[in-house]
Amino acid sequence: MVTRFAPSPTGELHLGHAYAAKAAHDLAKEKGGLFLLRHEDIDSSRVREEYYGLIETDLKWLELNWDGTPLRQTDRLDAYADALKKLGDLGLTYPCFCTRKDIQQELRRMHAAPHSHEAQVYPGTCRALNPEQAAQRIADGEPHAWRLDSSKAARLHGTLHFNDLEHGETKVDETVNGDVVLARKDIDVAYHLAVVVDDDFQGVTHVTRGEDLFSATHVQRQLQAVLAYREPVYLHHELVKDENGRRLAKRDHARSIRSLREKGLSPQEVIAMTGYVS
Ligand code: GLU
Numbered sequence: 001m002v003t004r005f006a007p008s009p010t011g012e013l014h015l016g017h018a019y020a021a022k023a024a025h026d027l028a029k030e031k032g033g034l035f036l037l038r039h040e041d042i043d044s045s046r047v048r049e050e051y052y053g054l055i056e057t058d059l060k061w062l063e064l065n066w067d068g069t070p071l072r073q074t075d076r077l078d079a080y081a082d083a084l085k086k087l088g089d090l091g092l093t094y095p096c097f098c099t100r101k102d103i104q105q106e107l108r109r110m111h112a113a114p115h116s117h118e119a120q121v122y123p124g125t126c127r128a129l130n131p132e133q134a135a136q137r138i139a140d141g142e143p144h145a146w147r148l149d150s151s152k153a154a155r156l157h158g159t160l161h162f163n164d165l166e167h168g169e170t171k172v173d174e175t176v177n178g179d180v181v182l183a184r185k186d187i188d189v190a191y192h193l194a195v196v197v198d199d200d201f202q203g204v205t206h207v208t209r210g211e212d213l214f215s216a217t218h219v220q221r222q223l224q225a226v227l228a229y230r231e232p233v234y235l236h237h238e239l240v241k242d243e244n245g246r247r248l249a250k251r252d253h254a255r256s257i258r259s260l261r262e263k264g265l266s267p268q269e270v271i272a273m274t275g276y277v278s
Pocket of ligand 1: 006007008040195208209213
């Protein structure tokens with residue numbers, strides 16, 4: 001069994017991260033498996049150097065020691081480019097020149113209800129572009145992202161499911177995420193692609209993470225299938241909430257692991273505050 005904790009070094013770890021790391025650590029260690037650490041640092045505009053070290057200090061203090069050397073996604077850009085090329089060779093990607101504003105306008109034009117689930121999904125504008133014209137726009141240096149053609153991918157992989165230890169089996173629905181961005185305009189990769197490539201590379205057998213990412217699993221399972229990667233088991237756990245029932249955020253410094261440590265709490269007290277039960 002191999003599990004991982006995959007924080008972004010964009011802020012201090014809080015109780016929600018402690019819960020996630022503890023869940024991944026304990027699941028692996030109960031089975032004599034490996035618990036890995038991956039710094040999800042592709043978003044260089046938000047990453048701060050000091051957070052890599054702070055994350056590692058917090059984890060060690062919590063007695064959640066990881067196996068091997070932590071992976072940094074910024075060291076893996078070639079692997080993401082290879083995977084993107086493979087998806088392109090399968091005919092599953094297309095360039096997207098839309099700005100955020102273009103997407104919002106198109107969604108309004110389509111009368112999508114604001115804030116509804118459909119309103120978040122890309123309306124597919126650039127999927128219909130003539131490939132020669134799109135290639136010319138790229139050659140002219142126009143900024144573009146790369147998107148997954150999710151319905152074409154679904155036709156290729158057929159019916160798929162993913163298995164969650166708590167939620168059971170779920171049928172993959174390619175319309176949940178739609179044509180997600182695989183490579184952003186500013187960096188040549190995006191979250192879903194990096195996660196899937198790295199989970200496979202690191203041999204992760206059990207993906208544990210918060211239930212806010214449950215819906216992301218639909219598209220990540222699609223990517224695993226078309227890239228011929230192994231299928232991990234999932235465990236989407238509940239999120240740690242504050243006293244008002246809101247999920248914790250990185251800006252909520254009062255609950256950062258560092259501040260609790262500096263207040264003199266013990267690691268066991270901090271884990272207890274997360275509500276984690278083994
Ligand atoms: N980096 C993501 C986060 O901090 C987790 C990614 C994942 O578990 O797939 O929420």
